[in-house]
Amino acid sequence: MFKVIEGEKVKDGAGVVLNRMIGIEKLQDIDPFLLLDEFRSDNKDDYISGFPMHPHRGFETITYMVKGSFTHRDSRGNEGNLNAGEVQWMTAGKGIIHEEMPAMENGQLWGYQLWVNLPSKLKMIEPKYRHLTNEDMPIINGDGISVKIISGRYGEIKGPIELYFPVEYFDVGLKGGTFEKELKGTNIIYVHSGKVKIYSDEEIEVEKGNMCIITEQEKVKITGEDGGFLFMSADPINEPVARYGPFVMNNMDEIIKAVDDFNEGKLV
Template sequence: MKIIQGEKVKDGAGVSINRVIGGRGLNHINPFLMLDEFRSDDSKDYEAGFPMHPHRGMETITYMVKGSFTHRDSRGNQGNLNEGEVQWMTAGKGILHEEMPAMKDGELWGYQLWVNLPKELKMTEPRYSHLKVEDMPLVKEEGVSIKLISGKYLHHEGPAKPYYPVDYMDVRFNGGTFKRKLKGVNLVYVHSGEITVKTKNHSVNVNAGDLCFLEDEGIISIYGENSGILFISAEKLDEPVAKYGPIVMNTMEEVMQAVDDFNNGDFEK
């Protein structure tokens, strides 16, 4: 069990971000390559957005808690990602993508998670899945509610169908306990309040803005009051990682080929 403090950075054209994975505290833990939280009610922190940029070899999951983004890509897809919605994008062999705020003021609060693709899927065709609020089950237990984006909880299943199986849940606490059998890699990001994380051999308190990272320790028990977390879990992907920004392959030779493809106009072929 390890606590990772988020790192304040700017990305895109100058968006203020709390970088939880992908920074100096935790570069990556395969299959999770990056986890960013963008959260501010000051438009200067987000108005520059994320202009057109390439992706290859991964899936990107954007979860909009509050506010709205517009998105478009080099294949002619475009639309709005609104409050409570999720966009699960498989970059695969390559796509150019843009995300810009669809608002001039107000609170923008959301997340982007990068999930690695196995070697045999890195050059798959790109695809999208846009999940509406009503698509995602909201499971309520005593003192706990679980918004299920992907994976299973009790008899419920999230609507996302990722290439590499990932559990992704937004859990809100009101004096209750969330229990879960752990996989190989488990992330507990506290977005509100304070929680207590317990396993068979450990117990720790975690504050908002920090990540509790656990490898397989059996059963996890999380308690909170007026607090909330993202719970993200998957089996380890035991493959080499070579990355250059939003291009993630298995070797640096493959990364350089992607850069050459981009420069030569062959990125999406």
């Protein structure tokens, strides 16, 4: 099945302007993906307020910076700059409080945040923070194609980190080349540059700023003369989802416990 989703302009954090693809009225989530935001602007007023301290529990956040820089700080003592091309992979697990604030006052800020759910057996694991530099992530260059591997495997090349829950996450550029990949249960393609043609049991063209969801297919082929996209793929968890702001659990009793723990300072 193919489905194309147009993003919605929203504000989050302390007023950051976002193009939100997942976590909107027409697509609350697509198991196991809970949220996908693109922040991309040359106007400092769109991003300068950042994302001040806020809590998470029950899932993972993956922040990929294409241009510009954020400063990360959290309640577990992790701190540092997330610069162009780098990735912050944070497992919130049983709970963490963090902030992401621009480390720049002018220029283009361009990046993504993806939320990936965790199965019930992993929701209360210890939080973990991993910073991936450009040197950590392999880039495969072929005939008219480049594939940056943030996580998972492309061909014989594997990404840099061992994951609690397997997710494939690539940044792909096409200059007349072809991207081919075997698929998992849930697959999303967010076109960030130009346009691409996607082939499986049908054909569809997707333009910049839109996302294609593919399910119930074994393979995909994507072509483009001057296009780029994020490819994210994982198998669904198939568990109930209870969601309240920055907490994602399996039922409302667990959500209430998360809110109580945060109010009582137990996430620090």
